[in-house]
Amino acid sequence: MERLKMHSPNLTQDNIARIRDLFPGCVTEAKGEDGSVKLAVDFDQLRQELAESIVEGPQERYHLNWPGKREALLAANAPIAKTLRPCRDESVDFDTTKNLFIEGDNLDALKLLQETYLGKVKMIYIDPPYNTGNDFIYEDDFSVTTDEFLKRSNQKDESGNRLVANTMSNGRFHSDWLSMMYPRLKLASRLLRDDGIVFVHIDDNEVDSLGKLCTEVFGEDNFINIITVKTKVGGVSGSSEGKSLKDTTEFIWAFAKNKENLQLNPVYIKTKLSDRIRAYEQEGKSWKYTSIITKLAEKFLIKEDVARGVRFFGYKTLETMSIQAFARENKLTEDAVYDQFADKIFQTTNAQSSVRLTTMRETANIDVPMVGCEYKPIKGRNEGSVIEVLYKGEQRRMMMFLSDAVQRIDGSYYYLDKVSSLWDDIEYNNLTKEGDIEFPNGKKPIRLLQRIIALTTTDDDLILDFFAGSGSTAHAVMQQNAEDGSNRRFILIQLPEKCDQEEFSKISDISKERLRRAGKQVLEETCKEGWRQDVGFRAMQVDTSNMADVYYAPDALDKAKFDLFVDNIKPDRTPDDLLFQVMLDWGVNLALPITKQSIQGKDVFFVDGNALAACFDASGSIDEAFVKELAKHQPLRVVFRDAGYKNSAVKINVEQIFKLLSPATEVKCI
Structure with missing residues (x-):
């Protein structure tokens, strides 16, 4: 339920609405003094609407703009x-x-x-x-x-x-x-x-x-x-x-x-062939696959292009008839003909493909009812397979067989329509x-x-x-x-x-x-x-970062509380939490397999084998012996907690130990 306004009308907005009725293109959106978006008048555009000649104004350009666009871009880029x-x-x-x-x-x-x-x-x-x-x-x-x-x-x-x-x-x-x-x-x-x-x-x-x-x-x-x-x-x-x-x-x-x-x-969109044919009839459309080849014989080689892997053939004998006549002659239903002879049922087209144009040129002086071009397509559904495309009559109309437009699924043919927009x-x-x-x-x-x-x-x-x-x-x-x-x-x-x-x-x-x-x-x-x-x-x-505030602003730390800086992780965060923030920071795939092993009594995470090794032990007991044992696994990356090192000497020596035992390892700490 809407509330009563309990104030006088906003006449400015009413006037803008009237201008919008007369000149829709002159009213746009802009930010008001309170930061909210409101309707506003584009006065430069309004002046042009009311002028009989071109008026001066800001330089025109084609672009999309709206109040808040720059702030939105800032939001996208801000860390x-x-x-x-x-x-x-x-x-x-x-x-x-x-x-x-x-x-x-x-x-x-x-x-x-x-x-x-x-x-x-x-x-x-x-x-x-x-x-x-x-x-x-x-x-x-x-x-x-x-x-x-x-x-x-x-x-x-x-x-x-x-x-x-x-x-x-x-x-x-x-x-x-x-x-x-x-x-x-x-x-x-x-x-x-x-x-x-x-x-x-x-x-x-x-x-x-x-x-x-x-x-x-x-x-x-x-x-x-x-x-x-x-x-x-x-x-x-x-x-x-x-x-x-x-x-x-x-x-x-x-x-x-x-x-x-x-x-x-x-x-492809799949429709049962019989349903597709009937839908054409009901919609008054012309179903094109209405003829069948009953005989195709006396094949001979016209030309072979070995370099391109192309051969052209001719056929001296071609006999066809309508589906209806074929069904009557063989005492079959038309559905049965379609179901049994899809590889012989055809329609023809004048498709302006490069293959057809080449075939017309290479077989121009050959007087036969059917010619064929055998080649290996470099793309499409028959990529890499040798196929033969047939062309009928003097016009070399391309033969399109029903078997190429349907797919057999569970004993029935389905018509394939390539998906459109x-x-x-x-x-x-x-x-x-x-x-x-x-x-x-x-x-x-x-x-x-x-x-x-x-x-x-x-x-x-x-x-x-x-x-x-x-x-x-x-x-x-x-x-x-x-x-x-x-x-x-x-x-x-x-x-x-x-x-x-x-x-x-x-x-x-x-x-x-x-x-x-x-x-x-x-x-x-x-x-x-x-x-x-x-x-x-x-x-x-x-969620918020696993790192305590001091991690991002150490200069703001009260020196009297310097011990807080040693453990800079929020107290409610687990090693699992830390591992995934490290993976994010290092750009490691978040779906890689993770295993956990115990090395000298300390839990170590291994991501995808040796992509990353992480030890978040905070007991202050990580010593050089532990680091040497871990280095034997030769991880690509390794990370420790600052609070885990036994003393500052161990922290200083970690990188040197890895340089000797696993020089490819990148070492970091949190």
Whole structure:
């Protein structure tokens, strides 16, 4: 319920609204004296609207700008003194999984991942708040300097209170939404591989602003597609009835990190062949595969190009007939003909391919009903295999066989349509059942996400979603891996946003539980051979730094309390916590296997064998004998706590010991 204003009208805003009615392009958004975003008049543009000649004004240029843009960029670049703390009890297969789930503010999490995952993510998919007037957006604090930002981030963790209501009363300002999205996309772009790609899901409220923002972050030349997704049959709300068309679509902007290096995988929509033929008939379309080869004989060699590995053939005999006639003659149904003779059923086309043009030139004086070109494609579905493409008649029309357009699955043929930028075949109903968990803010179908995953990733590629929601992206990764035998990995980030569900208090808890249930479901189904069946995840939480305040500002230490400086770790932090902050700082993959060994009674962590060795013993008993024993493992990196050394002489000699016994080891302490 809205409150009464209890004050006189704001005449300025009323006047601006009137100007907007007359000159929409002259009203923009600007920050008021109190820092809030309000409507304002672009007087230079208004002067031009009212002038009969060009008026003087600021230099024109094509760019995207809004109040708060510079502050948003500062927020993207400002350092933070935070860390990721492991949550073993909330994880699945913590010690062996390659997947990560991070609970916390995604702006902080993206900053923390910069060292470790710079240029290593193949695909990013996000489904951010849509700026509908009924959702929430992140409230980033842009009012402090970089130094203040760093200092404060060590003192306070506000990740649970980072959302503000984006109500209709604030006018659904674009500026607030752009300021929220800009720093996150900037940081995400740095994580993408050079052949990587990002997909951003949105509705029509911010589709235009999002396109401009992505163009600024990734570059106009790296635009791939805007995918239109049919989400429902429904209509508009009562207040909009008669004022707009029925809203049945959402959109996905796709941008590459470097379009020149991007290679999309062929992905097809599969429809049962009989259903596809009948759908054509019902829609009044012409079904092209209506003829069958009944005889093709007397093949002879026309020419061979040994250097290029190409041969051209001719066929003196060719006989064809219609599917209907063939079915009658052989007493078969047309469905049976399609099912048994897909490799002989064809249509022809004048495709202007280089292969066809070469074949026309090399066989120009050969008078036969059919010619063929045999070669080995260097790309596409037949890459590396010798194939023969046939061309019919004097016009050398290329033969397209039904067998190349269908796939046999469980004894039935399915027609393959190469996926386009219109996705209207994905079911959006009954999504509450997916993942065996309810989600209040709307799920995305795993079929949609599987299509994106199959289109852009293979093998061990890394996939990132930093608006994780219910965890649909991770579910889709596991399902797609199970179906094609790949071992893709995921990183999910979700704010611990409060929710009203009886079973869960935070959306991040819903995400983790869905991952647990979905993993079990995937393993219960048929899994393709070669998949390592990784349905686990390492749960981690964004938190303040493990280091005490004095670690960042030793000059501020009261000399009378100098003993505090010896142990500069916060008292509630565990060796696990310290290990992962060290891994972040050193840029070590957070999903590498971790083991723990006892050396001379002290616990030592080994990450991925010898990638990193860490001893966080604080008993003051680390001596040269222990250091020499550890050096025998020849780790690439080793770290100790300052409080662990027996005396200052041992600390001084550590580097010398490693130089003698393991010269490649990099030694540090905290």
